[in-house]
Amino acid sequence: MHELSLITSVVETVTESLGPYPGARVLAVTLRVGALASVIPESLEFCYGIASEGTPLEGSRLVVNVLPVIMHCAPCGEDVELEGVQSFRCPRCGAPCSEMRQGRELEIDSIEIDEAEAGA
Amino acid sequence: MTTRIVELRRGILKKNDELAAGLRTSYAAAGVLVLNLVSSPGTGKTAFLERTLRELRARGARVAALVGDLETDNDARRLAASGAPVRQINTHGICHLDAEMIGKHLEDWDRVALGGVPLGGLDYLFIENVGNLVCPSSYDLGEKIRIVLLSVTEGEDKPLKYPTMFNSADAAVITKIDIAEPCGFDRDEALKNINEIRPGIRIFETSAKTGAGMENWLEYLAELRGNHGA
Numbered sequence: 001m002h003e004l005s006l007i008t009s010v011v012e013t014v015t016e017s018l019g020p021y022p023g024a025r026v027l028a029v030t031l032r033v034g035a036l037a038s039v040i041p042e043s044l045e046f047c048y049g050i051a052s053e054g055t056p057l058e059g060s061r062l063v064v065n066v067l068p069v070i071m072h073c074a075p076c077g078e079d080v081e082l083e084g085v086q087s088f089r090c091p092r093c094g095a096p097c098s099e100m101r102q103g104r105e106l107e108i109d110s111i112e113i114d115e116a117e118a119g120a
Numbered sequence: 121m122t123t124r125i126v127e128l129r130r131g132i133l134k135k136n137d138e139l140a141a142g143l144r145t146s147y148a149a150a151g152v153l154v155l156n157l158v159s160s161p162g163t164g165k166t167a168f169l170e171r172t173l174r175e176l177r178a179r180g181a182r183v184a185a186l187v188g189d190l191e192t193d194n195d196a197r198r199l200a201a202s203g204a205p206v207r208q209i210n211t212h213g214i215c216h217l218d219a220e221m222i223g224k225h226l227e228d229w230d231r232v233a234l235g236g237v238p239l240g241g242l243d244y245l246f247i248e249n250v251g252n253l254v255c256p257s258s259y260d261l262g263e264k265i266r267i268v269l270l271s272v273t274e275g276e277d278k279p280l281k282y283p284t285m286f287n288s289a290d291a292a293v294i295t296k297i298d299i300a301e302p303c304g305f306d307r308d309e310a311l312k313n314i315n316e317i318r319p320g321i322r323i324f325e326t327s328a329k330t331g332a333g334m335e336n337w338l339e340y341l342a343e344l345r346g347n348h349g350a
Contacts, residue, residue, distance in 0.1 A: 002255040096319030
């Protein structure tokens, strides 16, 4: 439900990061989104089209990489990847896991820019 | 065409996270324990908080509350009947509270209602979030403890449907247990589902109407303060 405000923040951050590349055009923006981040990739993509209009990001691609939840299993002494988000148990030994290593990320990973028009 | 990949590695909620970290530092400096209450609309957050404020005040604790809603100050008026300082935050359409809203209201509040003392020398500050089991989970308000509430009138599978919220909570409160039976509430199923999503979480079964379970909840709050002050 708050995808538009998240994407607006992505557009602002990316626009600010273009400082060292004057005139550059953004081709793609890649996000890292944890499976437990409470956002819907399709909704992010939909909002992206609206929020990027009239900015250097207009017409660029949004790539959303969804990261699985990784928990630490104390009995196994290892980090384990969950198959879904319906049960927080170790898929190997079945022990309940409460220590999360990955799953709530909400990050801008990288951007792909075209510098060709810089200074033109 | 000269393309280049630029690594940014920036949190999308970085601004909120930074503001929340600042709030966390000021809460700790003021010695106030801050709790963020989240649930669906209609779970009974306000009734539960009304009773909590009243009972804590009766025990001599200094308490206050911030309450978020899209519109109206109905909840603030209800909570203020407890005698505690209460402030309404209207988000005007925004589906969650964020750290900026909290910071802004506290700044103003310190000056006006709490006599210029940072956080008024409070023991507890409760933040009642906007009723929504999705978005508030992403926004850190600098709280020490996040409480998720679930009423017996909702499905026992709410934790499975909204895993992020339940997984990010520090304790869970089941509300309205006085009407559990007519609602056909399956207690074992609800407890099992909460534990599946957040293994080992403390669960309180309460009724703000009859006062059932409030004793355990208030003990937990006292424990938290004990640990908090240490």
